[in-house]
Each structure stands twice: as C-alpha cells, then as structure tokens.
Amino acid sequence: MTAAGLEGAALTERGYSEPTGWRRFVRDAENLGVTLALLAMMLLPVVESVLRKTLHTGISGATTIVQHFTLIVGMLGGAIAAREGRLLALSALTSVMRGRVKLAATIFSHALAAAVSIFLCVAGWLFVRSEIPTGAVIAYGFRTWWVELLIPVGFGVIAARLWWHATKTWRGRVATLVLIAAFVALAVWSPLPPERMRWPALGVLLVATVLGAPVFTTLGGAALILFWSEGSAIAAVPLTQYSLVVNPSLPTVPLFTLAGYFLAEGGASKRLVRVFDALFGMIRGGPAIVTALVCAFFTSFTGGSGVTILALGGVLMPVLVAAKYPERNALGLLTGAGSLGILFPPCLPLILYAIIASQAKAAVTIEQMFLGGILPGFLLVGLTIWWGVASGPKLEATQKRFDFREARAAIWAAKWELLLPVVALVALFGGFATPVEASAVTALYAFIIETFVYRDLKLVGGRTAARPPGKTVVETVTDCGLLVGGVLLILGVALGFTQYLVDAQIPDQAVAWATATIHSKWLFLLGLNVVLLFVGGLVEIYAAIVVVVPLLVPLGMAFGIDPIHLGIIFLANMELGFLAPPVGLNLLLASYRFDKPLISVMRAVLPMLLVLFLGVLLITYFSPLTTWLPHLIMRR
Amino acid sequence: PKVKLATLVPKGTSYHQILLEMGEKWRHAPEGGAHLIIYTDGTMGGEADMVRRMRIGQLQAAMLTVGGLAEIDPSVKCLQNIPMAFRSFAELDYVSAKLRPLFEKKFLEKGYVILFWGDAGWVRFFSREPAARPEDFKKMKMFVGAGDTQTSDIMKSLGYQPVPLEAMDILPSLQTGLIDAAPSTPFYALAGQFYGPAPYMLKINWVPLVGGTVIVKKVWDALPAETRAAMLQAAHEASDQIKVRSRVENDEALAAMVKRGLQVHEPTPAELAEWAQFCESVYPSIRGHIVPADMFDEVMRLLKEYRDAKH
Ligand code: NA
Numbered sequence: 001m002t003a004a005g006l007e008g009a010a011l012t013e014r015g016y017s018e019p020t021g022w023r024r025f026v027r028d029a030e031n032l033g034v035t036l037a038l039l040a041m042m043l044l045p046v047v048e049s050v051l052r053k054t055l056h057t058g059i060s061g062a063t064t065i066v067q068h069f070t071l072i073v074g075m076l077g078g079a080i081a082a083r084e085g086r087l088l089a090l091s092a093l094t095s096v097m098r099g100r101v102k103l104a105a106t107i108f109s110h111a112l113a114a115a116v117s118i119f120l121c122v123a124g125w126l127f128v129r130s131e132i133p134t135g136a137v138i139a140y141g142f143r144t145w146w147v148e149l150l151i152p153v154g155f156g157v158i159a160a161r162l163w164w165h166a167t168k169t170w171r172g173r174v175a176t177l178v179l180i181a182a183f184v185a186l187a188v189w190s191p192l193p194p195e196r197m198r199w200p201a202l203g204v205l206l207v208a209t210v211l212g213a214p215v216f217t218t219l220g221g222a223a224l225i226l227f228w229s230e231g232s233a234i235a236a237v238p239l240t241q242y243s244l245v246v247n248p249s250l251p252t253v254p255l256f257t258l259a260g261y262f263l264a265e266g267g268a269s270k271r272l273v274r275v276f277d278a279l280f281g282m283i284r285g286g287p288a289i290v291t292a293l294v295c296a297f298f299t300s301f302t303g304g305s306g307v308t309i310l311a312l313g314g315v316l317m318p319v320l321v322a323a324k325y326p327e328r329n330a331l332g333l334l335t336g337a338g339s340l341g342i343l344f345p346p347c348l349p350l351i352l353y354a355i356i357a358s359q360a361k362a363a364v365t366i367e368q369m370f371l372g373g374i375l376p377g378f379l380l381v382g383l384t385i386w387w388g389v390a391s392g393p394k395l396e397a398t399q400k401r402f403d404f405r406e407a408r409a410a411i412w413a414a415k416w417e418l419l420l421p422v423v424a425l426v427a428l429f430g431g432f433a434t435p436v437e438a439s440a441v442t443a444l445y446a447f448i449i450e451t452f453v454y455r456d457l458k459l460v461g462g463r464t465a466a467r468p469p470g471k472t473v474v475e476t477v478t479d480c481g482l483l484v485g486g487v488l489l490i491l492g493v494a495l496g497f498t499q500y501l502v503d504a505q506i507p508d509q510a511v512a513w514a515t516a517t518i519h520s521k522w523l524f525l526l527g528l529n530v531v532l533l534f535v536g537g538l539v540e541i542y543a544a545i546v547v548v549v550p551l552l553v554p555l556g557m558a559f560g561i562d563p564i565h566l567g568i569i570f571l572a573n574m575e576l577g578f579l580a581p582p583v584g585l586n587l588l589l590a591s592y593r594f595d596k597p598l599i600s601v602m603r604a605v606l607p608m609l610l611v612l613f614l615g616v617l618l619i620t621y622f623s624p625l626t627t628w629l630p631h632l633i634m635r636r
Numbered sequence: 637p638k639v640k641l642a643t644l645v646p647k648g649t650s651y652h653q654i655l656l657e658m659g660e661k662w663r664h665a666p667e668g669g670a671h672l673i674i675y676t677d678g679t680m681g682g683e684a685d686m687v688r689r690m691r692i693g694q695l696q697a698a699m700l701t702v703g704g705l706a707e708i709d710p711s712v713k714c715l716q717n718i719p720m721a722f723r724s725f726a727e728l729d730y731v732s733a734k735l736r737p738l739f740e741k742k743f744l745e746k747g748y749v750i751l752f753w754g755d756a757g758w759v760r761f762f763s764r765e766p767a768a769r770p771e772d773f774k775k776m777k778m779f780v781g782a783g784d785t786q787t788s789d790i791m792k793s794l795g796y797q798p799v800p801l802e803a804m805d806i807l808p809s810l811q812t813g814l815i816d817a818a819p820s821t822p823f824y825a826l827a828g829q830f831y832g833p834a835p836y837m838l839k840i841n842w843v844p845l846v847g848g849t850v851i852v853k854k855v856w857d858a859l860p861a862e863t864r865a866a867m868l869q870a871a872h873e874a875s876d877q878i879k880v881r882s883r884v885e886n887d888e889a890l891a892a893m894v895k896r897g898l899q900v901h902e903p904t905p906a907e908l909a910e911w912a913q914f915c916e917s918v919y920p921s922i923r924g925h926i927v928p929a930d931m932f933d934e935v936m937r938l939l940k941e942y943r944d945a946k947h
C-alpha cells in the first residue's frame with residue numbers, strides 16, 4: 001500500500017472485501033475496542049479536570065490510565081491498519097509494475113516486513129518478561145505488564161496479517177511463508193557473526209523498502225539489526241516504543257487528531273469553504289485566498305498528514321475551476337496548500353517536536369511551539385496567497401459582489417466550528433488545562449457540535465438502505481484509531497532507531513564534528529536548510545521528527561540557536577518536503593486524489609515549491625519572526 | 637568491558653565532571669579496568685526508563701535519585717519521602733550511614749550493587765505568590781509528579797489542589813498559571829528558570845534530594861576482585877566530591893536567583909511549628925502507603941537516637 005493508500009482509504013472505501021464469520025467478529029471487536037479506548041481517552045481528562053476544579057477531588061491515577069490508553073489505541077490501531085492493508089509505505093514502485101514481477105516484489109516486501117514484525121514481537125516479549133517481576137501497577141491493582149503485553153501481541157498479529165495479505169492465492173501464501181521462515185532462520189542461525197551481517201541485512205531491508213515494505217518495518221528493522229549486530233539488547237526497541245507512547249504529553253496526538261476527524265467527517269469543509277468564499281470570494285484572487293485559508297485551518301487540526309488534500313480537494317477544485325483558474329495552477333495551488341497549517345496550533349508536528357526536543361534536553365514546550373509557529377505560519381499562508389493571486393486569471397470571470405447577508409449567514413452557520421481553535425487555545429493558555437486536557441476538551445467539543453448540533457455524524461448506523469449518508473461515530477473513530485495506530489507504530493520504532501544512535505553516541509560525535517568544521521551560525525543554518533530539504537523529500541515527517549530532532553537539538557544548542565526557532569525551521573523545511581520529490585507525500589496524495597500522473601503534479605507544484613522555499617529562507621534567517629511571540633507571551 | 641551509565645545530570649556540570657574523572661580511574665584499574673560510557677541529560681530517558689534499560693541489559697549502571705532507586709527497591713523512599721523528617725544534613729548523614737548496609741543488602745537481592753551515595757540539596761517551595769504557612773498553599777494549584785498517584789491522592793484528601801504534570805511542564809505551567817507552586821531544589825530551580833514566574837521561595841528543609849549510583853550485579857561480579865576494589869575506591873572519592881560540590885552549588889544557585897529578584901522567606905519559629913504539626917498529621921498516610929512501614933519506623937528511631945545523643 002502506498003501513502004495514498006493509508007490516507008486515502010481513511011476517507012474512501014476499505015482496502016479489502018467484507019469479511020465473514022469469525023473474521024467479521026474480530027473486525028467488529030477491534031473496531032469497537034479502539035473506539036471505546038479513544039472515547040475513554042477523550043472523557044477521562046475532561047472529567048478529571050472538572051472534578052479537580054469543582055470538588056477538589058479527581059480520579060486516582062487518571063494521567064497514568066490515559067497514558068496507557070494511548071498504548072492500547074496505538075497497538076490496536078496498528079493491527080487494524082495491517083488488517084485493512086493501510087500501513088503507511090512510502091514507495092509506490094509496485095504500482096507501476098505488472099504481472100509476475102509485481103507479485104514477486106509484493107511477496108518479497110511482505111515477507112521481510114512480516115519477519116521484522118516477528119522479531120519485534122520477540123523483542124517485545126523480552127521487554128515484557130523483564131517487567132513482570134517488578135509487579136508495577138497502573139491503578140486499582142491493574143498490572144502494567146498486562147498492557148505492555150499488547151506490544152508483542154500487536155506485532156504478532158501484524159506479522160500474521162502482512163503474511164495473509166501478501167497475495168490472494170494459497171500458493172502465494174505458502175511461498176510467502178517459506179520466505180518469511182527463510183528470513184527468520186537466516187537471522188537466528190546467522191552464517192556470519194552478527195557484526196558482519198549488519199550491512200547485508202540493512203541492504204536487504206532497503207530493497208524491501210523500495211519494493212513497498214511499510215515504513216515501520218524499515219525503521220524497526222534497522223533498529224533491530226543495529227542493536228543485534230552489536231550484541232546489544234534488542235528489547236531496547238520495544239522498551240523505547242513503550243516509553244514514548246506512555247509519555248504524559250503524547251495523548252495530545254490521538255486527541256487532536258480525533259478532533260480533526262470529527263471535523264472532516266462532520267462536513268465542516270463545506271461550511272468553512274462557504275465562510276471564506278463569502279468573505280473573500282469576490283476580490284481578485286479570492287478563490288486562492290479561500291484555498292489557502294481553508295487548507296491551513298483544516299491542516300492545523302488534522303496534523304498535516306495529507307487528510308486535507310483528500311478531504312478538501314474535492315470541494316476546492318470546483319471553486320478554483322469555476323473561477324477560471326488554469327487547471328495546472330489550480331492543481332499546484334491545492335497540492336501546495338495541502339500542508340499549509342502544520343505551523344499553526346494545535347498541529348501534531350509542533351507537539352511532537354516539543355516532546356522529542358525536550359527529551360533531548362532542549363528547553364522548549366508545547367505551548368512555546370504553538371506560539372512560535374503562528375507568525376511563520378501566516379508568512380507561508382501569505383506567500384501562497386500571493387502566488388495564487390499572481391497566477392490566477394487576470395480578468396475576473398464572475399462579477400461577484402460582497403454580500404453582507406450571505407457572509408453573516410455563512411459565519412453563523414459555521415460559528416461552532418470557527419470557535420474550535422478558540423476553545424483549544426483558551427483551554428491551553430488560560431491556565432485551565434494541561435495540554436492533554438486541552439486536547440480532550442477540543443475533541444469532546446468537536447464531537448458534540450458535529451453529532452448533536454450539526455448532526456452530520458450519526459451515533460449509530462445500521463446498514464439499511466434508509467440510513468442517511470455520512471459516517472457513524474464508530475466508523476469515524478475507528479478510522480482515526482487506524483491512522484493514529486499507524487503513526488504511533490512508526491514513531492515508536494523510529495525512536496527505537498534513535499535510541500541506537502544515542503547508544504552509539506552519534507549525536508555527540510555530530511556536534512564535535514560540526515563545531516570543529518563549521519565556525520559560523522549562518523553557515524550552519526545554510527547547511528541545515530540543504531540537509532533538511534533533502535530529508536524532507538525522503539523521509540516521512542513523523543519519523544523525521546523522531547530520528548532527526550535528537551541529532552539536531554544538540555547541534556542547534558552548540559550554535560546558539562533558540563530551540564523554538566530550530567523547531568520551526570525544521571518543520572517549515574518538512575512542510576516543503578511534502579512537496580519535494582521523490583517521496584513528497586502531497587505529490588502522491590494529489591496524484592491519487594485528482595487522478596493525475598505524478599510527473600504532472602510535480603511540474604504543477606514547482607512554482608509553489610519555489611515560493612515556499614523563499615518563505616523557509618525568511619523563517620530561517622530572520623529569527624524574531626518565530627521567537628518574538630512566544631517570548632512576549634510566555635515571559636512572566 | 638564496557639559499562640554504560642545513564643543519568644539525568646546535565647553535561648558539563650560538576651557532577652558530570654566528577655563522573656568523568658571516576659571513569660578515567662576505572663579505565664586504569666588493574667586487569668584492564670572498565671570502560672565507562674556516560675549518558676547525561678536523560679538521553680536514555682527518565683529514571684524509570686534507565687532502570688528498565690538496566691533490566692533488559694542495554695545499560696549496566698545508572699546514577700539515580702530516590703525516585704529511580706525506588707523502582708528497584710522501595711525501601712529507599714524513607715530518605716526522600718517523609719517531609720521534614722530531617723532538620724539538617726547532619727541528621728541525614730547520620731541516618732543514611734546507619735541504613736546503608738540494609739539498603740545495600742536489599743539491592744543485592746534485587747541484582748544491583750550500590751557503588752556510592754550522594755545528596756543534592758534541600759527541596760524547597762517556589763510559588764507565584766508569597767506563602768509561609770501550610771494553609772497558604774491550599775489556595776494554590778501545586779505540581780505533583782505525573783506518576784505519583786499516592787502523593788496526589790493524599791494532597792487531595794487534605795484539601796490541596798495537586799496538578800499531575802511531567803517535570804518538563806513545570807516552567808510553562810507556572811507561566812500560564814496552570815500551577816502556582818512547585819517543590820524544587822535551588823539548583824534545579826535555577827537550571828529550570830522557575831524563579832522567573834515563581835519568584836517566592838519558602839526556605840524550609842522539606843525533603844533532601846538523595847541519590848545513589850548502582851551497577852548491575854551480574855556485570856560487577858564478572859570483574860576481577862582487584863579491579864572491583866580499585867573501582868570502588870574511585871567511586872567513593874567521587875561520592876565525597878559530589879557531597880561537597882552539591883551543597884556549595886545549591887548555595888550558589890540560591891545567591892544567583894536572589895540577585896535576579898527571588899524573594900526568600902525564612903519561616904518564623906511559629907510557622908515552622910505549624911509545618912511540623914502539619915507533617916505529623918500527614919505521616920499516617922505516608923507510613924505503610926508511600927514509605928514501607930518498617931523503614932519509616934527505622935528512620936524515626938534513628939532520628940530519636942541521634943537527637944537524644946546530642947542533648
Ligand atoms: Na518528556
């Protein structure tokens with residue numbers, strides 16, 4: 001499955017045919033389980049926070065319980081993603097293959113991915129086994145290791161599903177199984193000493209990645225190979241995954257994503273487009289302004305994971321075409337605008353950077369990153385609008401005029417959704433709530449408005465013909481759990497890979513090398529831009545944050561760069577990376593969503609890429625743009 | 637052999653320097669010595685993670701505070717989790733010297749050798765508004781460690797408003813007003829810049845921050861006896877240096893913060909009496925719940941012994 005597969009299916013139909021019998025029961029149980037876990041995550045912090053403020057009491061151990069729900073959502077969501085064939089993979093090479101070549105490539109990549117999952121399962125069990133004697137308890141006598149057991153179980157299930165879905169024939173499945181057994185045997189009865197197996201094993205992993213193995217197997221496999229070939233403990237990989245997933249700040253990731261999913265499935269896009277169209281539709285370049293603003297608003301909640309292009313592409317393309325935008329420019333604009341907004345609160349990459357950077361001991365918080373991203377975010381939105389207006393039709397096609405009553409009506413209709421960012425930010429900066437509580441309140445608010453006010457989300461479905469269109473809550477939350485699970489899987493094993501770098505003291509060596517070689521802060525920033533542009537075009541954003549940031553933070557500190565500024569530079573570059581060949585996610589998604597060849601999407605987006613690059617340079621070399629606001633608000 | 641040691645201590649601090657010097661001595665210990673690799677700044681995760689990494693064999697040693705040591709054996713909590721038990725470092729030194737053989741035995745049973753002990757100053761209260769009496773903190777939202785459910789429950793039952801947070805969230809939470817007060821040593825308050833949004837410090841000896849350095853027993857036992865003797869010698873030298881340095885550094889940190897506007901409140905005898913009474917009233921919920929009952933009683937017994945001998 002390609003990246004488009006994962007993201008796209010979140011908003012379209014499932015990847016596989018309807019199962020029957022026990023497999024249908026398992027499917028329904030998993031969906032219900034992930035839904036209940038996510039809803040509990042949403043409600044617990046809100047209840048705890050209300051009890052704390054009103055009755056000066058609370059739920060004993062609420063934070064710890066919520067943290068472990070993240071693990072449940074993560075592993076269950078990962079297993080569901082594997083079930084639906086929607087584990088994120090970055091190579092789309094098999095989509096241009098045919099016949100036997102394609103079959104062989106698929107079997108090879110799936111077999112290796114399954115073998116890696118088996119070893120992750122084994123490593124997970126080694127970790128759990130080390131935890132059992134401690135007798136640690138989450139709350140109310142519930143043992144920690146009971147939840148931790150989900151790590152090996154989850155990887156075991158993923159391995160089985162990767163094997164099952166490799167082909168549709170029994171002969172193919174037998175062939176895949178033999179190949180899996182061969183990979184496992186090769187690692188267990190290694191013909192060479194482990195340290196000499198390192199490069200050949202990494203080479204095989206690279207081939208499987210190019211042939212379409214999921215991202216988590218690349219990173220997890222690399223981490224396992226590196227620890228193993230050094231004779232070190234492979235259980236370090238699942239241990240690190242566990243400690244990331246139960247990080248007290250991490251529940252913000254599924255919860256803000258959940259808010260985004262409620263919006264996306266609740267039909268917010270049409271109401272938001274109406275608002276911005278009523279406000280800006282009549283001025284020259286109005287449709288471009290509408291596109292940039294709606295995309296930025298949407299992405300800030302959906303996490304820049306590409307949901308924006310898929311959810312809004314179908315709504316905005318007709319607006320641009322109706323306004324006589326040349327198709328190529330419209331395509332470029334939409335693709336480029338698809339990741340606008342990752343610098344605005346409460347976007348996930350900002351949160352994740354704060355978590356990972358502070359683990360690397362940079363003094364930076366989620367709140368600071370939220371404030372730091374606002375002005376650079378507006379700069380990129382402004383540049384996009386500027387280019388959109390400049391590349392739009394010179395003569396206004398329609399003679400629309402500003403209609404006060406329509407504007408008022410549109411705003412009134414969308415008022416609850418327009419208030420969403422206000423809810424999130426007031427909760428966070430008003431001293432009312434922790435980041436986790438703020439994200440839970442935001443998700444609950446989105447749930448209530450879409451289900452009970454707009455009634456676009458159905459509480460219960462039932463598969464009858466009379467059922468109105470629109471997804472049910474369970475379907476929406478399951479989709480969110482699937483996406484979160486897929487992302488957490490990548491994040492967890494990516495941090496395992498990072499753990500190897502830390503273990504091998506590579507960040508220290510990088511700092512020593514860089515400070516000895518580069519003597520100017522400006523030269524360092526220039527080098528940083530070049531490297532990050534390359535990274536952004538090659539690596540998935542979440543994995544990039546987890547793997548690259550721990551290397552970057554000590555370098556940034558050595559060159560005296562404010563960690564907030566460093567984070568925004570990094571994320572702005574990653575935003576460009578969404579548009580950069582060869583694996584820019586937006587390129588794949590736009591090609592998928594608008595049914596255009598990848599190469600013509602690349603050509604269409606090139607001017608946008610250059611314009612945004614200008615913005616990234618401004619962000620990099622003019623630091624007050626980033627640091628002024630957080631320093632102003634967070635000083636006392 | 638390689639000994640990978642993790643700690644939360646920041647790189648370049650005197651603590652790190654002392655560990656580096658110990659590592660140098662370890663390298664030159666007899667029979668090939670040991671190669672010490674130090675991971676500072678919590679790059680190996682928090683203290684609970686460090687203990688986990690020792691269990692799976694990724695790390696061989698760690699320099700921990702009582703929070704991390706208690707993940708191995710909870711007995712050590714009696715040094716750091718009974719508020720205002722110790723009135724001075726002299727009392728702490730007396731009690732911990734008496735208890736060391738017991739701790740070391742318990743840790744050996746769990747598979748760890750304690751190489752040396754240290755302490756890192758008194759934990760005091762930093763707050764956004766002035767506060768002197770136990771009652772003053774009831775109107776404040778107070779930091780409590782995210783995993784510390786027991787302390788949180790006790791505080792709630794006494795009418796306080798604990799807000800469970802990660803240590804990294806103290807500074808922004810003081811800034812936004814999510815919390816109004818946090819306990820901290822002066823050294824950590826300076827490093828974490830708490831004194832900015834929370835410019836009032838109540839100078840009570842709430843609890844001492846106590847730490848210890850452990851190595852996995854299996855790794856330790858595999859070393860030749862001569863090597864171990866030399867390594868232990870170096871560890872004890874490091875311990876003495878850390879003790880001296882940490883007490884000086886906390887005084888220096890306090891002076892630096894006062895220069896930048898920190899207001900220090902020295903409690904009056906009447907206020908101190910109120911605090912003592914408050915702590916006495918909390919002890920029943922700590923004894924047997926947070927601190928193992930036998931260890932709690934032993935600390936109290938030793939303190940009485942010390943105080944009786946002095947008078
Ligand atoms: Na953290």
Ligand code: NA
Pocket residue numbers: 359360502550678679680681
């Ligand atoms: Na780290």
